[in-house]
Amino acid sequence: MTILVTGATGNVGRQVVEHLVKRGADVRALVRDPSKAKFPQDVRVVQGDFLDIDSLRNAMSGVSTLFLLNAVVSDEFTQALIALNIARSAGIERIVYLSVIHADLYVNVPHFAGKFGVERMIEQMDFKATILRPAYFIQNDLMVKDVITGYGVYTMPIGAKGLAMIDVRDIAEIAALALLRREQAAEPLALDRINLVGPETLTGADIAAIWSEVLARPISYDGDNTDGFEQNLKQFVPAWMAYDMRLMGERFLTDGMLPEVGDVERLTALLGRPLRPYRNFASETAASS
Template identity: 75%
Template sequence: MTILVTGATGTVGRHVVDQLVKRGVDVRALVRDPAKADLLAGVALAKGDLLDVDSLRSAVSGVSTLFLLNAVTPDEITQALIALNIAREAGIERIVYLSVIHSDVYVNVPHFAGKFAVERMIKQMGLNATILRPAYFMNNDLTIKDVVTGHGVYPMPIGAKGLAMIDAGDIGEIAAIELIRREQSAAPLPLTRINLVGPDTLTGADAAAVWSEVLGRPIGYGGDNAAGFETNLRQVMPNWMAFDMRLMAERFLSDGMVPDEGDVARLTALLGRPLRSYRDFVAEIAAA
């Protein structure tokens, strides 16, 4: 049977596709432009998007399992609900949905609240799904490498509560494992939620210290200025998104992203190896 992957060309989606292909799975990727997809050989490409109902119906035809990933957009919740309804219409009973950790806590943050609404639909409609709830992607820090190396400051306002940063590659592999587990089950498996976290819970000062160690020179923490964070982001993204990110940063400061007891052990057992550390991630991008 076939697993359909949405968001297949993004940071996480590419890892999901690669891991499924490596495991010999029949993969179909929903993409807007097949000519630009640049995915591994053997991946079937379905042209369309999550707001094009006709293309989505075509993409799910013959699919047994769905991986649903939505980018942060103003209509993210609409995209997700349409996709889930189309999947239900097509009789798909095996779903893995990429949500976010503490979606039920960060209730004022638009893209968190939207994902929690999708989680509620999954539960209330009785859909058989694994809901993956990742913490902060350490890969986000690729965008601030030049600031760290050029100005000696770690600028992300992540605060003192701590974030259990996780690598996108680990997210993709865990997602692939869950997709295959559901795909290969004789009967649809019940709803389950899994927090996706890294091995360390890092404060802003901790992250700066990792950079200091890797670079061999002092790197300071830029502080807890969520308003300044929004101002900087407005230079590279729409105002609504920059404000969304500011609200998220404010919840970093007030709540953090701390894993539940047993999360790290569960994921380590699932992968059969240690989770990637933030230090290893920083060492790799610093070397590059």
């Protein structure tokens, strides 16, 4: 009984592997570059890529449960469908898929629409899956850490509707627990969806206020300019991705990213502890700067 973790060297995947190993699971990690794979000794590392069919077939051979995480790339949907088809051919029924909250609402945002398409394929192909739908990753704000600390401005386009931000560490632990639940079940469990949210819903002004307290000096919010956000991102990522992120930011401003009734309580029960608040991240980040 083996769990295959894709995206295993990323911020989420690496921690999923660590949680699984600590809980005694037999783990296989799919990586593109084994030289970057720093895992516990018992983890079997396999080299592969979502577009390298033979490598995927090799990676999925003998696997019982799959953690499907693929990055935001221009062909994300194609990569995921290839992985699902090979998983089905390999006899893998049990899947945990990392999607995104409101995938069915943010229909004009490319990577949201792509993930919603993957969700639909998981259903149509009759996989027994847990679809995890995380809200905004708190650690995304590491991208603007220097702007916050150096210029006193929080520039992410969060808006006034609020986002139920979640810590990446909580995402990884919940994903590992979902994988173990499916792996250890006597029969494949029915499909379910879980919104992954943080303990509070924060606006741009709320986050600026938290940073102001943590840094003991005024931090202002200036994130509603999505055009400026896109132009700045184009310095670091491809233009298509910067535009994708701009569209997401515009939906933040108009719709927010809000939890459903009972989401926080469900996650707290799963973890057996409170979810990590944004203030913890801000304090840790400030202390390490």
